Amino acid sequence: MKQYPHNKISYFLLSKSHKTSTFNEYESRTIDNREIIKSICALPKNFAEIHSDVEHVILHRIIGFHDGYEISFLNDIEDLHKKHQKIKILINDTITNQIAEKNSTSHKNAIYIGNSLTTDLDSLTINRSTFTINEVYDCIEKLISRLSKKDIAYYTELKKITTIKPGKRNTDTKESNIETHPNLFTEPNITLLKSIKIESKKLNHKNIDDKKQIESQVNAIDNIKNYLLQQMKPNALLPDIHYVISDLSSNTGFSFNKSRYNKNSLGSDHNHDRKEIELAIRTANQGKNIEDNCLNPYINELKIERETLTSLISIYCSSKVAPNINTKLSNNDICFKLKNLGDIYRGENRKKINKTMESIQGILNHHMAVALPHIKQRTEKNLKIISNLPIEWAEHDNLPLMIRHNVSRIPVTPGNITTLLQLSQDQIYLTIRSFKKILFISSFPDDDPIKDHAKEKVNKVIDLLKNASPETDIEIIWKTPANKDELIKCIKENKVAITIFDLHGAHDENGGRILLKDESIPAFDLGNYAAVSPIVILSSCDTNPIDRDHQTTTNAFFLAGARTVLSSALPLLSHEASSFIARLLIRIQLYLPKRVEEYKMPIRWSNVVTGMIRRTYYSELTDLLEKKNKISNQEKHALNFSIYNYLDPLSENWPDLILKEISMKTKISKNDLSIFIKKEFRLPDCLKYMQMGNPDQIIIIPEYYDIIDNSHSDLQI
Structure with missing residues (x-):
């Protein structure tokens, strides 16, 4: 289980702003880069993946053989010089070839990708809209050729070890019959499939059953993983996350401190917008679907926050080939019951604890019904919950989920915390x-x-x-x-x-x-x-x-x-x-x-x-x-x-x-x-x-x- 320290490919995003969003406190640098974060899933997460085949890429991801994607933020392009990683890729749509060339003069081991760049392999610049995966691989090879003799020897050895078929790179994309309609519930799985070179069939019409889509996607990903494990029989098996369970929870302060967030108490600063803010908070608590072109600017901001979270979940799932199952559980579904349980537990009369807990578990079980068919197996599963709500209390095999399976949770908010935890994937x-x-x-x-x-x-x-x-x-x-x-x-x-x-x-x-x-x-x-x-x-x-x-x-x-x-x-x-x-x-x-x-x-x-x-x-x-x-x-x-x-x-x-x-x-x-x-x-x-x-x-x-x-x-x- 030897780890090569310079095997990683480090991705950097450029943003000076640290302002936070109104409702769930996502930093603007994460929000502004949400599409780029998701697009990184189509790129290799380490050098070994370039010369491997897709089967070994998937296998190594599901057994946790390598770290996940490494994505960091920079305040200024000059900060790239201070980073010690050998293979650095900066992705930003405002950088021009002139800026990249100027920066490369003093700092050669970096690749630049952006919509304002033209593709030039000698300059290590790639246009983000038109690039091919082979161009990215070529740039990485070119970058390595400019390193020290010691580093070149290192990567030569690593290439020899990780190459499955001499002279062949991991570029082949496979068509599939998996039908998908992109939305917040299906996007992480669609992105995951792209990250392992599998293209799904896009359905453009509306009124598609999200539950059936998720079921179809999860089944397809499970079948791929199970087939590879049976065929390849890895010697070392330390399974990473099997499934990522998410929901529509939001800042729970809106539910537990309602008196602070109604139109009469939002304060004079928002005098003009009180009703619109209150409606947006209600939308957040209810986990309501948000249509495009909504006239309420605060609801639009909430929609962007959700898109940002979806991008983070996409990169997390892709790193581990762990399908995402969204339960659609919202604050309004359960926060009142959680408040009741807290009040009872902190009081002197605890006779109603079991009854209240039964009610909470009933709600959780109802929403977990979409996930349980996939994890209803005798073996223990590694589950990652991304939620502000205690989904680990749901039941499976008449046991709490956290007893029946190996469960841990990442909170949805504050946004800077969930960003930190989902983008920090080094073991x-x-x-x-x-x-x-x-x-x-x-x-x-x-x-x-x-x-x-x-x-x-x-x-x-x-x-x-x-x-x-x-x-x-x-x-x-x-x-x-x-x-x-x-x-x-x-x-x-x-x-x-x-x-x-x-x-x-x-x-x-x-x-x-x-x-x-x-x-x-x-x-x-x-x-x-x-x-x-x-x-x-x-x-x-x-x-x-x-x-x-x-x-x-x-x-x-x-x-x-x-x-x-x-x-x-x-x-x-x-x-x-x-x-x-x-x-x-x-x-x-x-x-x-x-x-x-x-x-x-x-x-x-x-x-x-x-x-x-x-x-x-x-x-x-x-x-x-x-x-x-x-x-x-x-x-x-x-x-x-x-x-x-x-x-x-x-x-x-x-x-x-x-x-x-x-x-x-x-x-x-x-x-x-x-x-x-x-x-x-x-x-x-x-x-x-x-x-x-x-x-x-x-x-x-x-x-x-x-x-x-x-x-x-x-x-x-």
Whole structure:
């Protein structure tokens, strides 16, 4: 699994503007380049794809062999000189041949593509409207010929390794019978097909069933992937994302703070446009279809935001050959119920939690009906949700989606966060040594009764691990910052792979807050001062609340450099949260070394966390069965042992096997057990933990793997 650091082709987009859009806060540089972002899908994402055949391109994408597309923004063309990548392609429609030639004089390893350019291979310029893929390949070859002898030798070796048929490039486009009508729901799959050189038949007439189109597209992409896996039988298989589930959710602040967004409270600044803005917000909340040439300028802006998101999803799906399924779930479909659940959970009378959760899952299940036929297989699937809503709570095989499958989520808003997470597609490789040091940040007032809960449980776990295995060498770096300056200092001084935050959290009208011993700080302040670990665990309340707006603590940590954040959808109970952290440490210390080093099997961080949440789910279920006098304490421990054997490693058809096991041990019929779970066990504590961001991009590998390109080599190991 050798990674060549200069295999990537780096795409750059030019834009000086950082203004944000009105409703979902997309940066204007992303909006202005939305069509270019989508068009990049037709270009190679790395040098290896030029000389490979399309079958190997698809195979390498679906097993995550290479990083995804690398797309970055530049404020000025001069900034291109500061970039270290070997193959750089700048795409901009305002650059002329004169500007490109002037820039190339001092900086030769860059290709320029734009509508204002004429194609000249010697000048490395290409007209964007008329180019052929061979012209792009020719320019890349020409660029490489101008590099140093060492670099040329490097690419010569890489070409030799990746060439499937000598003298032949990956240029052949294949016609298909897949019928498509381009719109927001089908565009990502159409773009994906183009990226793997498959042309679909465009239907121009209206009144086409989107659901049938999506079903046809997803089936076609699945058939291609399954056929190649069966025919080519790759030696190393570490599946990337199988499906991308999206919806029509929008800025949830419009739903949860309606009084701030009606025509009477929009303020004097928008005196003239109050009614039009209110109508646009209503359109956003309802997920309504927006026709072309709408007279309301704010609804048109909302339409452009949706087009921008579609372009981002297109590039994400193309990188992984993961079909997109849009559920058409909107804020109005579910936000009222989520607000109810939050109010009940924060109140003293929690009797209605199961009933409210049942209602929420019913709505989610209804909208997920378009996706479930594709993922209704016995094997576990890797699902990426792109939404502001907790789709991971939908059900499959009578289990929450996040328990049945390996699920993580990217928020739709704020736009700068979803852009960052969808365009950052480089994978991080860590080893077991990367987890030998864990930064643990805890901050509570001296008189807080819960201030030592986590520390006590963690120390107990470490002692147990060392008694069971004296060679245990995990080190917890305990830090107790009292204020912002101390917090920033301890983050800067401890570059580790994983940081756990054990403190109080809050989310008020100004967004997420971090509550330290002596100071409460806005979560978004953090990114201005410190770069955090790629893996962040937030053992705090309301870090990604289901009933608040999108200015969450979780999103703040993404801006501070986190790749994935395990966060809370609702308030956490201290003892349960501490137990969860203790379980995580056990999984890191016992499961990871066995899986990665003993069995020599890499694993994605998302699978590590999903496995732990799964075990916790069934542990909470057996605790409830004991509490309800269905089993004794001794029977519970024996049952847990049996259940865990089905989970590690994951058995085929494990949900049914576990249900049978519980039924047999408790002497409760499977039907009655299912009824019990639905009535009593809708929202266990483990479902409050959401895997946000890109945990799938963090791969833990055996020490012997030859990974050259690791952007996190500064971590303490």
